[in-house]
Amino acid sequence: MAVVAIVPARAGSKGIPGKNVKRLCGKPLLAYTAEIIKDAGIFDRALLSTDAEEIAALGRTLGLEAPFLRPKELARDDAPMLPVIEHAVAWLEKDGTKVDIVVLLQPTQPFRRAADVVAAVDRLKQEPCDSVVSVVPLPSQLCPDYVMRIDEDGRLVHFLPEGAKVTRRQDVRPAYIRDGTVYAFRATTLRKYRSIYGPLCRPLIVDPQCSVNLDTEEDWRDAERRLGCA
Numbered sequence: 001m002a003v004v005a006i007v008p009a010r011a012g013s014k015g016i017p018g019k020n021v022k023r024l025c026g027k028p029l030l031a032y033t034a035e036i037i038k039d040a041g042i043f044d045r046a047l048l049s050t051d052a053e054e055i056a057a058l059g060r061t062l063g064l065e066a067p068f069l070r071p072k073e074l075a076r077d078d079a080p081m082l083p084v085i086e087h088a089v090a091w092l093e094k095d096g097t098k099v100d101i102v103v104l105l106q107p108t109q110p111f112r113r114a115a116d117v118v119a120a121v122d123r124l125k126q127e128p129c130d131s132v133v134s135v136v137p138l139p140s141q142l143c144p145d146y147v148m149r150i151d152e153d154g155r156l157v158h159f160l161p162e163g164a165k166v167t168r169r170q171d172v173r174p175a176y177i178r179d180g181t182v183y184a185f186r187a188t189t190l191r192k193y194r195s196i197y198g199p200l201c202r203p204l205i206v207d208p209q210c211s212v213n214l215d216t217e218e219d220w221r222d223a224e225r226r227l228g229c230a
Contacts, residue, residue: 001100003121004045005037006088007064009107010075011052015215020055020107024220025229030055032110034062039114042121045097049088051075067091082194089190101125102190104183108214110223112181120184120204130198131185135176136208143175176203179211 009020009030016022020030030048037046048059048066051074056066068091074084085104092099101124103117120132140146145166147159158164166172182204189198212223 002044002098003101005043005103007048007105009050009055025227030107033105033107036114040117047088099187106180109180111210111212113210117182120182124184129200129202130189131201132204133183134181134204134206136179136206136211138175140172143172145172181206
């Protein structure tokens, strides 16, 4: 089965300007993802999708393929990820690669481990599912059973009606959020459902210590502290 990595890295970041080429503890952010791709050792091809020649040139030095610049309509702030992936997969297929499994690896997750990427692909290969997506557990106080909302009359009420019955912390149902470490999915899922998830998505639970999302300057400073270079 042909396994390909797609790394989306456009130039127009507003929260952290130039973040994909910005140096995090001595090396460009993009380098962290390129290194994981090499360490995983499972990819037939690794394609960088970017709209900037500076990022493309950096990607090539890191061992990523960057044969095109992403169309402008796919590089806007409001451009969804799905057509970016479809564009990259279509290019690979036109170039002669029969794509079976696609792995989306966003550069904004520099703490990811190669073992988690490999585990996601292995689970996708071994189980009858459409996709495998990494998640991290929420602290119990943030789980939906404990979350409140303010209704139209200004009353503080449980966000979920059944939350009123949960009175002990140990009874709170676990909840998870997608963390961006890895999205692995079949090419058939992409074609059939126009989705990277499909109706049967399996979780890969990731250690929160190996997860961070770089959206703001404070996120960047936190990553520097955790890497020991702040």
